Amino acid sequence: MTLLSVIIPTHNRAQYAVQSISSILELSPDIQVVVCDSSPVDEISGHFVDSYSASRLKLIRSGHGISVVDNFNLGLDSADGEYLVFIGDDDFVGKEIVQVAEWARGKKIDSVKFNFPALYYWDDFKHSTQGDAYSATLHITPFDGSVTPHDLKASMRHALDNFGGGVFDMPRAYAGMISAELARRIKLKYGQVFGGVSPDIYSSFLIANESNACVLVDYPVIIPGASGMSTSGQSSSGEHYGKLRENAHIAPFKNLVWDERIPEFYSVPTVWSYSLLKAVEKVEASDGLNLHPNFGRVLVKCFVYFPRSYKETFSSFRRTAAYYGYAKVIYQVVRSVGAEFVWVLSRISTKLFKSKVSLDSSVLKGLDTTYSASHGLQLFLADYPAKLRLPV
Structure with a gap:
């Protein structure tokens, strides 16, 4: 069985998805990438013809007009991994993600929440006030590599009190990691893992309620990306x-x-x-x-x-x-x-x-895609004093 499935729902964003897929597949043979593409035209599969086995790269044509929730559920049903990570098509992951999945399996941890000390900005990203100053850069703030127990019930209470404010401290499938067994339990009990109109918010509450053990990792394992077509870009333009x-x-x-x-x-x-x-x-x-x-x-x-x-x-x-x-x-x-x-x-x-804190932060420049940013991050981490410290 595959150790880890990284699932990427995408729609009309092949220019980002292709780079992110390539960067992830190079990290480890223990990673399967599942791409659920709801675009009317397939602009992704041609980049990977005969490059990877069907077990390592699944390209699912989910059909034009499918909702983001259905696309997430389809990705979940198509994945073979013991652990599951959902990311955006303009995000990427670090090679340590395999270590985290192996450790979680051994310790029977069924949900992992990550801090995000590294943030990537694509070359077409425009800041609302600073224009293209962030374009093609990877920003890394200090982190200590710690892995600590996470309070699930407190995270649920906080989300309920600040209603409409977001995921906050709840564990996530999107930009987080859950076990396939946890996903099966949720699906059996509630019908589906993703619902509402925001799959991230809906699933996070069910994950927090059903998870038996959760940890918080302070290390750049999942790296969110911001592109010209990302949520942050749309928000600044009023979309x-x-x-x-x-x-x-x-x-x-x-x-x-x-x-x-x-x-x-x-x-x-x-x-x-x-x-x-x-x-x-x-x-x-x-x-x-x-x-x-x-x-x-x-x-x-x-x-x-x-x-x-x-x-x-x-x-x-x-x-x-x-x-x-x-x-x-x-x-x-x-x-x-x-x-x-x-x-x-x-x-x-x-x-x-x-x-x-930014005075102590590092900015890597000239990284036009997540593929180049992934390599830049690996070089940076090789010399960084804090390493990922998974408890024995």
Whole structure:
């Protein structure tokens, strides 16, 4: 059986995917790459004709019009590895990922969360304020190589309280690692690993709830990439906000029934909160729990950051108040105003801290693709004093 499957869902981004696939396949024969391509035209397979066996590289034509959630589930069903890692088509992984998978198998660790001390910017990346200053660079901040136990229940509570805020400290399949056995347990219990309209958020909550043992790794094992077509680039240009049903990401979700407690427009907080809510409902129905997502927090986010959609937000406020009672929801909103203010201050503080840390950071330049960035990272790590320290 294959030790590790790296699964890459992709759509109309062959210029990134081909480079990332190539970089990963070179790392180790113990890695299988599964590519689920929903593009209308196949621009990937021609680069790998007869280069690798079908067991090492699976190129799945998932069909145009498939949703991102279905594409993730298809990738999961197509993978053969004992451990599974999902990444974006503009990301890459370090060679130490095989060591982590081998160690996790031996220690029966079923989920691994990673810090991201290394971030890669493609040559076509444009920063919202600094233009192409980040283009073709790999930024590496200090790390210590530690591997420590991770508190799963605390990560779930934090995500529920900061509803609509993201994955936070929950373990992940996307930019994380899970065992195939954990994925099977989740699928058997809940029907599928990925759901909602954001597969990352939905799956993270189920992974955190079902995982028996999780660790946090502080080492550049998975390296997120930012390209001209990535989420960060789209967010800076306003493409991550607009009418829900008109968004290209949402369109493939046929017969989508939106929850009235979440404002119905397309944005990061609304998509994330809806997806987390769908996972919460699965856990509540299966385990007989009442998990209390903080709806006031996502309402505050929508009021503050998306004032043009105040009608949709106010409508959801009324629906939520009718569901839980006005007193409870108003209390959540008031409490969330303060929490969101503190969160913004913490973000500012983090940026200031990072600017100081950046003095100790390393920037590798002239790396046009993830393929060249992968080689650059390996050379850098060979001389870096901190090594990956997997507990005996």
